[in-house]
Amino acid sequence: MSLAGIETERPDPTLAAALAAVEAAGAAIRPWFRRRLVAETKDDLSPVTRADRDAEAAMRRVLGEAFPMDGILGEENGLEREEARRCWVIDPIDGTRAFITGRPSFGVLLALLEDGVPSLGIIDQPVTGERWIGRRGCRTLFTGRLGGEAATRACGSLAEAELSATAPAMFDATGRTRFQRLESACRRVYWGGDCYAYGLLALGCIDLVAEQDLKIWDWAALVPVIEGAGGVITDWQGSALRQGCAGDVLAAGDPALHGAAVAKLASAGGAP
Structure with missing residues (x-):
């Protein structure tokens, strides 16, 4: 079975849910890209759009169905199940200013915290099709049509x-x-x-x-x-x-x- 370029005979259900959640976010976001969305201004003066809200709602649905006992913290809709040891952390569009001005330098962010420590993280760019998957103790995986390999470079000074x-x-x-x-x-x-x-x-x-x-x-x-x-x-x-x-x-x-x-x-x- 293949999960976004990851070959495995026994898919990790946590990773599978995370990938399904970012796919759902991307499906909610793509129809609005370069559509001249009206952006509202939140109390902290940052912008928010319908795409932000729809993407977070889609991710919450997927994660809530897969792991109903886990906490969920999202930028737009706050925290559910504060007492949970595991908590999903959602930024439905990181870079809303880029998104509303038609720049593909935004991304969907999803993390899993276990006892407050990030154990899983995904950066997903739903327009360019690029995705970074990081898991604690594992090598980061990258897939994308634009090329590249997940490995930082040496820099001496x-x-x-x-x-x-x-x-x-x-x-x-x-x-x-x-x-x-x-x-x-x-x-x-x-x-x-x-x-x-x-x-x-x-x-x-x-x-x-x-x-x-x-x-x-x-x-x-x-x-x-x-x-x-x-x-x-x-x-x-x-x-x-x-x-x-x-x-x-x-x-x-x-x-x-x-x-x-x-x-x-x-x-x-x-x-x-």
């Missing part, structure tokens, strides 16, 4: 590094100063990408991603994908990402590059 972040507006005043120290040490910075940038890091196209103010649905799926491709993903202090963290996220393709990036991102009273 910050001076050789390609750095990425979604937008300058995501940084607070102190964070912007800290990011600029890292930016000035790198070869180039690329703005834009949302979760797609982390997928490109997992393919060895980008060396570093540093961002602020990410919510758990923004980063949970990224952890198994980046780690399974050979990279490192932490907060800006180098600590593991966990529920309740501040949302300062640093991903490095080459683990040797990670410490140098952490030092550049150190707070004003820390390392230069």
